Structures are given as structure tokens and as C-alpha cells.
Amino acid sequence: MSYSIVHTESSVGWGGQEIRVLRESKAFxxxxxxxxxxxxxxxxxxxxxSDFGVPVCLVPIFKRNFRAFWLLRKALKRLKPDLxxxxxxxxxxxxxxxxxxxxxxxKVVRTRHICSQPSRSLTTxxxxxxxxxxxxxxxxxxxxxxxxxxxxxxxxxxxxTGINPDSYPPGSKNEAKxxxxxxxxxxxxxxxxIRSWKGHRVLIEALKHxxxxxYRLLFVGDGPIRRTLQEELLDAGLADLxxxxxxxxxVLPWLQAMDVFVLPSYAxxxxxQALVQAMMAxxxxxxxxxxxxxxxxxxxxxxxxVEPNDPPALRKAITTVLEDPQLARKLVTxxxxxxxxxxxxxxxxxxxxxxxxxLLPLRGKR
Numbered sequence: 001m002s003y004s005i006v007h008t009e010s011s012v013g014w015g016g017q018e019i020r021v022l023r024e025s026k027a028f029x030x031x032x033x034x035x036x037x038x039x040x041x042x043x044x045x046x047x048x049x050s051d052f053g054v055p056v057c058l059v060p061i062f063k064r065n066f067r068a069f070w071l072l073r074k075a076l077k078r079l080k081p082d083l084x085x086x087x088x089x090x091x092x093x094x095x096x097x098x099x100x101x102x103x104x105x106x107k108v109v110r111t112r113h114i115c116s117q118p119s120r121s122l123t124t125x126x127x128x129x130x131x132x133x134x135x136x137x138x139x140x141x142x143x144x145x146x147x148x149x150x151x152x153x154x155x156x157x158x159x160x161t162g163i164n165p166d167s168y169p170p171g172s173k174n175e176a177k178x179x180x181x182x183x184x185x186x187x188x189x190x191x192x193x194i195r196s197w198k199g200h201r202v203l204i205e206a207l208k209h210x211x212x213x214x215y216r217l218l219f220v221g222d223g224p225i226r227r228t229l230q231e232e233l234l235d236a237g238l239a240d241l242x243x244x245x246x247x248x249x250x251v252l253p254w255l256q257a258m259d260v261f262v263l264p265s266y267a268x269x270x271x272x273q274a275l276v277q278a279m280m281a282x283x284x285x286x287x288x289x290x291x292x293x294x295x296x297x298x299x300x301x302x303x304x305x306v307e308p309n310d311p312p313a314l315r316k317a318i319t320t321v322l323e324d325p326q327l328a329r330k331l332v333t334x335x336x337x338x339x340x341x342x343x344x345x346x347x348x349x350x351x352x353x354x355x356x357x358x359l360l361p362l363r364g365k366r
Contacts, residue, residue, distance in 0.1 A: 001357075001360070002031075002032045002033050002034070003033055003034070003082040003083065003356065003360060004033065004034035004035075004036075004079070004080070004081045004082050004083070005025075005028060005033060005034065005035045005036075005081060005082070005083050005084075005085060005356065006035075006036050006037075006038055006075075006076065006079055006081040006083070006084045006085070006106070007021050007024075007025055007035070007036070007037045007038065007084075007085045007086075007087065008037075008038045008039070008061060008072075008084060008085070008086045008087065008091035008092075008094075008095055009021055009037065009038070009039045009043065009045050009087045009088060009091060010039070010040065010043075010061045010062050010087075010088045010089070010090035010091035010094075011043065011045070011087070011088045012040060012042050012043040012044065012062055013043075013044060013193065013223075013224075014044035014045070014048070014193065014222075014247070015192075015193040015223075016113075016161065016193075016270070016272060016273040016274065017087060017088075017113040017114075017270075018043075018044060018045040018048075019273060020113070020138070020161045020273065021037065021045060021087055022037070022045065022048065022049060022051075022052040022054055023052065023345065024348070024349065024352060025037060025049075025052065025054040026052045026053055026054055027345065027349040028349070028352075028353075029053065029054065031349075031353070034081075035054060035055065036055045036056070036057050036079055036081070037049055037054055037055070037056045037057070038056075038057050038059045038061065038072070038075055038091075039056060039057075039058065039059070039061070040058065040059065040060050040061055040062040041058045041060070042062070043062070046058060051249070057075055057079070059071050059072050059075050061090060061091050061094050062090060063090065064090055064093055064094060068094055069094055069097055069098060072094050072095070072098050073098045073101060073102070076098060076102070076106065077102075080106075081106045082106055082107065082360060083106055083107050083108070083109060083356055083359060083360075084099075084106045084107070084108050084109070085108075085109045085110075085111060086108065086109070086110050086111070086132070087111050087113065092110055092127060092131075092132075093127065095108060095131075096108070096127055096131035096132075099131065107133045107134075107359040107360075108131060108132045108133055109132060109133065109134045109135070109136060109355060109356070109359070110127070110128060110131075110132035110134075110135045110136070111135075111136045111137070111138070112135060112136070112137045112138070112142050112146060113138050113142075113270050114142070114268045114269075114270060114291075115139065115141050115142050115145065115267075115268055115269055115270055115290070115291030115292050116145070116267070116268050117145045117148065118145065118146070118149060120148075120149055124149065125149050125150060125151065128146060128149060128151050128155075128156075129149075129150075129151050129152070129155060133359055134155065134156075134157070134355055134358075134359060135151065135155060135156040135157070136156075136157055136158075136159050136352070136355060137156060137157070137158045137159075137270075138158070138159065138160055138161050138270040138271055138292070139158055139160060139270050139271045139291070139292025139295050140158045140292065140295055141291055141292040141294075141295065142158070142270060142291070142292055143156050143157070143158040157351075157355060159348055159351040159352060159355070160271045160295070160296075160342065160343055160348065161270070161271055161273050161276070161343070161348060162276075162343050162344045162345040162346065162347050162348030162349070163273060163276050163277055163280060163339070163343060163344070163345055164344070164345045165280055165339065165340055165344055167252070168252060168255070168277045168280040168281040169252075169280075169281065169282075170256070170281055170282030170332075170336075171252070171253075171256040171281070171282075172256070173256060173257065173259070175256075176253050176254075176256035176257035177257045179253055179257075180253060180254065180257050182216060182218075182243075182257055185214065185215060185216045186214060186215045186216070186259050186322065187215075187216050187218050187257050187258045187259050188203075188207065188215065188216070188217050188218065188258070188259065188260050188262060188318060189217075189218040189219075189220065189254065189255070189257070189258035189260070189261055189262065189283075190203065190217075190218070190219050190220065190221070190261075190262055190263065190264070191220040191221055191251055191254065191255065191261070191274035191277070191278070192220075192221050192223075192263065192265075192272070192274055193221050193222070193223040194219065194221055194222060194223030194224070194225055194226040194229060195223045195224055195225060196225055197265060197266055197267040197268050197269075197290075198223075198263075198264070198265050199263075199264030199265045199266050199288070199290075199308070199309075200219060200225075200229060200264070201229070201232075202264045202266065202308075202309055202310075202311055202314060203217065203262055203264045203311075203314065204217065204233070204238065204241075204242065205311040206264075206311035206312070206314040206315040206318070207241075207315060207318070208236070208238055208241070210241065212238075212240040212241040215241070216241065216242070216243050217241055217242045217243070218242075218243050218245060218254065218257070218258065219242060219243065219244050219245065220245045220246075220247075220248055220251060220254045221245075221246070221247060221248075222246050222247045226244065230244065251274070251277065252281065255277060255278050255281045255283055256281060256283075258278070258283050259284075259322060260283065260284050260285070260286055260318055260321045260322060260328075261274075261275070261278035261283040261284070261285050261286070262285075262286045262287065262314070262318060263275050263285070263286075263287040263288070263293065263297075264287070264288060264308075264314060265287070265288055265290040265291065265293065265308065266288065266290050266308035266309045267290055267291070267308070268290070268291060269290045269291030269292060269293050270291060270292050271292050271293070271295060271296055271343070272293065272296075275287060275293065275296060275297065276296060276339050276343045279296070279302065279303075279332075279335035279336060279338070279339050280335075280336055280339045280340075282332050282336060283332070284303075284304075284321045284327075284328040284331045284332055284335075285297060285302070285303035285304070285331065285335060286303065286304045286305075286306070286314065286317045286318050286321060287303055287304075287305055287306075288305065288306055288307065288308040288314075289305055289306075289307055289308060290308045293305070296338065296339075296342075296343065298334075298338075301331070301334050302331060302334045302335035302338050303331060303335065304317040304320060304321060304331070305317075
């Protein structure tokens with residue numbers, strides 16, 4: 001049975017959350033469903049939706065005001081979706097308000113992507129329990145935070161973000177380094193939006209004494225603090241140590257060039273797509289216990305894991321991986337198997353389809 005879905009996204013940035021929305025939308029389109037993404041014109045997800053073949057409708061939902069409410073209501077009345085899947089705070093509140101004003105509102109699924117404890121206020125609890133007919137989280141740690149609000153356990157389900165394993169095969173490290181003009185260097189890489197809590201500064205502090213003639217920190221991604229970070233590195237005389245690759249539509253060659261992948265986040269982290277991609281690509285991983293990371297990164301099994309905001313511990317873990325090839329191979333083997341079993345895109349889409357299908361018999365009821 002086909003059905004129509006609208007995804008709303010008020011965030012104007014770009015990262016794993018927005019990528020999941022578009023990849024999931026594309027998968028449901030391929031299954032024969034109708035899918036439209038509603039987002040502000042200045043949002044990166046609106047600009048990049050065409051790259052995924054996903055229809056987008058421009059609605060100014062980046063602020064909570066009457067104009068956003070009215071234009072969102074108009075869009076939903078025109079599209080007549082069976083389901084609305086909200087993804088950020090602002091669009092979730094706007095959708096909740098619009099649905100209250102409609103005689104026959106669509107069913108609402110709220111997906112929570114970040115690991116940060118929501119407010120325990122009555123209005124927030126209403127948003128997650130009554131305004132949404134189902135809450136999806138991208139990790140069990142995030143689900144636990146929602147349950148702390150007093151939301152019934154059967155109302156909240158964890159569906160981790162999945163990837164297409166075939167898109168991230170292991171490759172020749174030497175060839176990748178040669179292609180990216182990094183031959184002869186030990187490459188320690190991060191693939192993440194460059195924002196404070198992703199921990200780029202922590203990694204720099206951990207490795208700032210490495211000689212740039214032998215090592216390179218590779219930052220793949222863009223974000224709000226990139227320019228500030230570059231200026232700080234220049235002032236500290238460390239500009240040659242860090243290569244800023246910017247946003248890359250295809251990250252595989254950058255991953256394959258890495259001797260170790262590091263995710264030094266210290267807050268808010270769900271299950272990082274880049275971390276899962278690195279594991280699938282056969283790159284040994286060093287990361288932290290922030291958020292839901294530990295659901296994928298098992299210390300000593302699939303990665304080396306340290307506490308957040310601990311540069312000495314981070315440096316020691318990275319050094320251990322670089323100096324112990326046998327350990328690195330063990331981590332890579334276990335990590336790839338774990339990803340294949342638990343984090344494939346097929347599993348994610350099937351699970352989301354189940355959530356949606358279970359709500360469809362309830363259409364028209366309020």
C-alpha cells in the first residue's frame with residue numbers, strides 16, 4: 001500500500017540529520033510512496049534535495065510566527081499527506097499547532113536526532129506524547145531521554161541511522177593518499193560539521209605537538225566555527241598541521257586516506273553516520289562516550305573509546321591504534337561486521353516503514 005509522507009525540517013544547516021532525511025525520503029520514493037520535504041529556502045536541505053531526487057516545497061518554517069504557521073498550514077492542506085515526519089524543534093511546534101487547527105489532520109511522527117535532554121515542561125511533554133502519534137529516536141540513549149519525560153515506552157522507538165554498505169568499501173590507502181596529494185603522511189581524520197561540540201578543538205589540543213612534516217589532521221566538512229578555527233590555528237602556528245577539505249559530496253576517498261578516524265564529540269551526538277561509514281570503509285576508529293556513540297563504538301571491540309573533553313586520553317588512544325597494526329585490524333573487522341548487522345539502510349527504512357504503516361489504520365481519527 002502506497003501512502004504520502006511530508007518531512008519538515010526547520011534547520012538551515014547541513015549534517016547527518018539532514019542527510020538522513022533525504023536518504024530516507026529517496027528510499028521511500030523508490031518504494032512507490034509520495035514524499036515531499038518542507039523546508040525554508042535558505043536551508044541546505046532545500047538546496048540539496050534535488051541531488052537526491054527528492055521533491056521540496058519551500059516554506060519559511062525557520063521561525064515560530066503566524067506567517068510560518070499559515071504558510072505551513074496552506075502547504076499541508078494542498079499536499080494532503082497521510083503522515084508528517086518532523087525533525088527539529090521549530091518545525092515540530094509549528095506542525096503541532098497546524099494540526100490542532102485542522103479538522104482532519106495527518107498523523108505526526110517526531111524524529112529526535114540529537115542526544116540532549118528535552119525540557120520536562122508540560123508543553124514539551126504534550127509535544128512528544130499528544131501532538132505526535134509516535135516518536136522515533138536515532139539511538140537508545142536518546143530514547144531514554146524521551147522516556148524521562150514520562151512518555152509511555154511503547155510511544156517511543158529507536159531506529160538508528162543506516163548506510164548503504166556497498167557505498168563504503170575498503171580501498172587502497174596508498175592510492176587514496178596519492179589521489180588526495182597526502183602521500184607519505186600519517187592522516188588522522190574527522191568527518192563532521194565543524195561546530196563546537198563536535199570536538200575539533202579537543203583533537204587539535206591532543207595532537208598539537210605532532211610534526212606537520214609527518215602528520216596531517218584532516219577535517220572533512222564545513223560549519224559555523226570553521227573560519228574561527230582556521231584563525232586560531234594560524235595564530236598558534238599550527239596552520240600547516242590541519243587540512244580543511246570542506247564539504248565533500250563523496251567522502252569515500254577521504255575516508256580511505258585516513259590511518260585513523262576520530263570523532264571527538266563531547267555533547268549532543270546521536271549515532272554518527274560518518275562514524276558508521278568509516279567503520280564500513282575499514283578505518284580504525286577512536287571516539288568518545290558522548291551521546292549515543294557507545295551504541296556503535298564498543299571500547300576494545302569496534303573502536304577505542306575515551307571520555308569526552310580529555311585530550312591526553314584521546315592522544316593515547318590515537319597513538320595506540322597507529323602503533324599497533326594488529327589491534328587496528330581487529331577493530332576494523334569487528335566494526336564492519338557490527339555495521340552490516342545493525343546499521344544498514346535497508347534495516348532503517350524497513351523499521352520506519354513499519355512505524356508509518358502502523359499509524360495508517362488510524363487515519364481520520366483524533
